[in-house]
Amino acid sequence: MKVATANQMRSIDKYCIENIGIPGIVLMENAALKVVENIDKYDSFTIVAGTGNNGGDGLAIARHLIVKNKKANIYLIGTPEKMSKDCKINYNILLNMNVKINTINQGEDLKSLKESVSTKQVTVDSIFGTGLSGEVRGIYSDVISIINKYSSYTVSVDIPSGLECDTGKVLGISVKADKTVTFQLNKKGFLNPESKKYTGKVKVESIGIPNFVVEKFI
Ligand SMILES: NC(=O)C1=CN([C@@H]2O[C@H](COP(=O)(O)OP(=O)(O)OC[C@H]3O[C@@H](n4cnc5c(N)ncnc54)[C@H](O)[C@@H]3O)[C@@H](O)[C@H]2O)[C@@H](O)CC1
Ligand SMILES: [K+]
Numbered sequence: 001m002k003v004a005t006a007n008q009m010r011s012i013d014k015y016c017i018e019n020i021g022i023p024g025i026v027l028m029e030n031a032a033l034k035v036v037e038n039i040d041k042y043d044s045f046t047i048v049a050g051t052g053n054n055g056g057d058g059l060a061i062a063r064h065l066i067v068k069n070k071k072a073n074i075y076l077i078g079t080p081e082k083m084s085k086d087c088k089i090n091y092n093i094l095l096n097m098n099v100k101i102n103t104i105n106q107g108e109d110l111k112s113l114k115e116s117v118s119t120k121q122v123t124v125d126s127i128f129g130t131g132l133s134g135e136v137r138g139i140y141s142d143v144i145s146i147i148n149k150y151s152s153y154t155v156s157v158d159i160p161s162g163l164e165c166d167t168g169k170v171l172g173i174s175v176k177a178d179k180t181v182t183f184q185l186n187k188k189g190f191l192n193p194e195s196k197k198y199t200g201k202v203k204v205e206s207i208g209i210p211n212f213v214v215e216k217f218i
Contacts (some may be wrong), residue, residue: 001204002218004185006130006165011217012184016209027207031158032060034205035124035181036068042130043121044071048113048143049087050127050161051078056087057157058126059094061208066099073116077104077143099180104139114146123151125162125175130187135172136162144173146158156180159187160198162200168192176200183207185214 004012016022023135035057039045044050045065049058055076065072082092104113125147127140136144144162147154154177159165162174168189181201182190184207189195 002185002214003188003191004218005188006210008128008217009185009187011190012209012213014172015213015216020210020213024053025089027090028056028060028086029207030207031057031183031205032064034183034207035061035155035157036064038179038181038203038205039122039124040065040068040070042070042121042153045122046075046113046116046120047124048072048075048077048127048147051076051087052084052128052131053086053128053162054126054131054157056084056090058124059087059090061124061157062099063090063094063097065204066097071120073120074099074101075104075113075116076101077140079217080104102141106139109135110142110146113143114150117146118150121153123147123154124157125154125161125177126157127175129158130165132159132162132164136174137172137199141173144175148176153161153178154200156199159189160183163189163195163198165189168195170198174198179203182203184209185218
């Protein structure tokens with residue numbers, strides 16, 4: 001089975017967007033729908049989103065769960081100003097749907113997150129994906145501790161947040177997922193036996209990237 005590094009995934013995504021003309025938001029929507037397919041047997045969710053494209057996946061996942069009349073509590077770490085273009089698109093759609101988005105800025109907000117993670121069936125981890133760089137610190141670290149302590153079932157989007165894509169090393173702290181739905185290709189870091197503790201069961205899902213594009217980079 002082919003495996004990809006973060007840079008290879010970034011190059012593949014970039015080539016798709018710039019040379020083939022598949023917009024990033026289409027890849028993001030495909031990614032979100034694949035995660036929803038893997039979790040829609042459940043009824044209640046806590047979605048924890050960062051402000052990069054991994055967070056954008058999470059916001060799109062939340063939208064599809066809500067449209068399916070599931071209970072979905074959304075927690076955003078970071079400010080909308082920091083959002084990537086595609087994350088912002090999914091954020092604005094949810095605002096236009098009058099969906100409540102809880103923001104986590106300080107300790108007080110963590111109580112509400114703990115309450116949701118402890119009572120909903122599934123926690124969706126869409127904090128960081130292949131864009132994680134450097135140690136996880138501060139409020140991000142607090143959020144991951146809460147997920148690891150109180151979540152009964154955790155699904156990580158693309159990569160457990162806190163795990164380094166290329167090595168499978170923990171950068172300070174990482175989400176311990178029961179299942180990781182990773183996009184298009186398995187990740188090199190998942191070959192590290194130590195990573196199993198954090199990825200849980202890994203499911204590789206295509207997000208519509210043509211094979212010839214993958215073969216250009218791997
Ligand atoms: N078009 C694409 O590139 C697609 C990407 N996808 C998703 O996008 C992800 C990659 O997205 P990005 O490259 O935006 O990056 P991520 O969303 O993985 O994370 C980057 C964000 O986290 C912040 N960050 C990074 N390291 C940090 C640290 N140590 N402490 C605090 N904040 C930190 C960055 O400032 C940035 O806001 C993939 O894992 C996948 O989930 C999918 O939507 C498929 C399409
Ligand atoms: K993640």
